[in-house]
Amino acid sequence: MFDFKDIGTNHLDFLKELENIGAGHAASALSSMLSHPITLKVPLAQLCKYSEVCEILHGPENVVAGLLVGISGDIGGFILLVMDEADARKLSGLMLGGMEEGLPEAEKNEMQISAMKEMANILIGSYVTAISSLTGFKIEVSVPELVFDMAGAVMNLVAVVYGEISDLILSMETEFVDNEESLYGHFFLVPDIESYKTLIDRMEAF
Amino acid sequence: MEILTIGIAESKIARSPDKLATYGLGSCIGLVLYDPVIKIGGMVHIMLPAAPKDSRDINKFKFADTGVTELIRMMLREGAIKDRLVAKAAGGANMFSSLNSNILNIGQRNKEMCEKILRENNIVLAGEDTGGSSGRSIEFCCESSILQVRSVSPKSIKYI
Numbered sequence: 001m002f003d004f005k006d007i008g009t010n011h012l013d014f015l016k017e018l019e020n021i022g023a024g025h026a027a028s029a030l031s032s033m034l035s036h037p038i039t040l041k042v043p044l045a046q047l048c049k050y051s052e053v054c055e056i057l058h059g060p061e062n063v064v065a066g067l068l069v070g071i072s073g074d075i076g077g078f079i080l081l082v083m084d085e086a087d088a089r090k091l092s093g094l095m096l097g098g099m100e101e102g103l104p105e106a107e108k109n110e111m112q113i114s115a116m117k118e119m120a121n122i123l124i125g126s127y128v129t130a131i132s133s134l135t136g137f138k139i140e141v142s143v144p145e146l147v148f149d150m151a152g153a154v155m156n157l158v159a160v161v162y163g164e165i166s167d168l169i170l171s172m173e174t175e176f177v178d179n180e181e182s183l184y185g186h187f188f189l190v191p192d193i194e195s196y197k198t199l200i201d202r203m204e205a206f
Numbered sequence: 207m208e209i210l211t212i213g214i215a216e217s218k219i220a221r222s223p224d225k226l227a228t229y230g231l232g233s234c235i236g237l238v239l240y241d242p243v244i245k246i247g248g249m250v251h252i253m254l255p256a257a258p259k260d261s262r263d264i265n266k267f268k269f270a271d272t273g274v275t276e277l278i279r280m281m282l283r284e285g286a287i288k289d290r291l292v293a294k295a296a297g298g299a300n301m302f303s304s305l306n307s308n309i310l311n312i313g314q315r316n317k318e319m320c321e322k323i324l325r326e327n328n329i330v331l332a333g334e335d336t337g338g339s340s341g342r343s344i345e346f347c348c349e350s351s352i353l354q355v356r357s358v359s360p361k362s363i364k365y366i
Contacts, residue, residue: 051213060230061343063358068302078305145304149359152214152230153301153341156253159214160233160312163254163268167215 014203016045018134019172019187022127029122030176034094044173050159053171056186057082060152064088067120068157070142071128075195079124079141080158080188085148087183092116094178113146120144127187135202158188165193209345212236215268217250217277219284222349229343231297233313235270235336237320238294238346238353239277239329241286247348248284250277254312255319270319278327291329294353294366295320296344298336313337333366 023040030038054060065088067081083091092115093100100111121144128139147154158169172187191199210218212228220226222245228236231251240247250273257269266272282288298313317336324331333353335342340357347354355364 054230061358066301068304070304142304145302147301147339147359149232149301150230150341150343153232153299155230156232156234156341157301157305159253164258167265 011200011203012045012047015170015172015189018131019045019127019174021134022130023174025126025130026123029126030119033122034097038094039177041175041177044171046171047168048171049167050155050169053155053158053169054152056171056173057151057155058084060150060155062151063148064151064154065116066147066149066154067116067124068145068147069120069124071139071191072142073139074137075139075191075198077161077189077191077195078157079127080154080190081120081123082151082154082186082188083184087185088116090181091119091176091183095119117144117146120146123185123187135199137198137202155188158190161190161192212249212251214251215253215265215273217248217267217273217280219246219248219280220348221246225345225347227343227345231342231344232299232301233297233316235295235297235313235316235320236342236344237274237277238344239281239286239291240294240346240348240351241281241290242292242351243287243290244285245348245351246281246284246286247346247351248277248281248286249346250274252316252320255315270316271323274320274323275327278329288327288329291327292332292351293320293324293329294333294346294351295331296335296342296353296355296366299338299340299342301339301341303339335364335366 027040063085070078092112095115100108174185176183207223209225210220226249228251234253238249252270252273255270257272266276298317335355343356345354
């Protein structure tokens with residue numbers, strides 16, 4: 001049976017490389033959209049315990065934005081992008097460039113949400129393109145779904161997928177750097193168990 | 207008074223005036239058992255409905271079937287009387303609606319398995335706040351046997 005213990009340092013390096021390339025694509029897409037430079041850094045790709053992940057996200061009760069995109073094709077599963085609610089709103093503000101200011105609260109919220117979904121499309125799309133071009137896998141993505149809720153509740157989903165076989169999940173942290181401030185996002189690449197094997201087999205072939 | 211915090215796939219027992227709490231339940235379920243006479247309570251934070259049949263080295267508290275069964279045993283060891291045991295539960299939400307059915311139903315299946323184990327042990331589920339699409343944090347007071355259920359999206363506090 002597949003075990004997370006089988007994931008070695010070389011696999012993590014490979015995943016980090018995927019992430020770097022994906023993040024690079026995403027950064028240029030975001031920069032051109034915002035017409036000012038946004039750089040993305042990928043400081044971390046690690047296997048961590050579920051409980052530690054909630055600590056990274058400032059505790060299980062911290063309110064986060066969870067953007068979920070399903071993936072299908074040669075590998076199946078999903079990608080979850082998690083950010084502090086405040087950071088997600090700031091990033092959407094950058095994308096909207098102030099055109100949401102002065103609008104009624106409900107309308108403003110709606111604009112921010114669609115900006116965040118668009119951001120998810122760009123970031124996750126770039127990420128998936130990087131995986132595809134490196135591995136040769138055909139991967140399709142679904143329309144993003146966005147929720148705001150407790151970090152623990154949002155991350156439940158990731159824990160559930162591997163829950164039967166492991167207490168570990170794979171976390172990749174991405175830092176979005178604007179001129180003035182740093183905003184943090186966390187990517188969780190969550191292939192289903194079958195696809196993990198496919199992905200690892202492909203890595204070994206490199 | 208002390209608040210004992212239970213992490214995912216963990217369980218703890220407390221006595222009045224102490225409280226038991228677990229935070230950020232999504233599809234997971236926080237289940238409480240208590241003996242109102244001696245004011246002792248136990249909480250488990252389960253994640254999946256059923257333990258795999260073939261593995262020996264499992265964490266019982268990760269699964270509803272083995273977790274609730276083990277919590278009953280722990281309560282009896284601590285002096286609770288089985289006929290007096292009462293249960294309350296919260297969680298089992300479906301956080302994202304766009305996922306495939308297997309993961310989608312996990313909250314519901316967690317709840318059904320909890321109910322099944324309680325039924326088999328003739329334990330009444332006296333109150334619950336389950337399902338929906340919101341995360342929950344819960345706090346159980348061993349003195350009053352009230353379970354406080356908090357959500358952030360939308361903001362709400364319930365007492366069951």
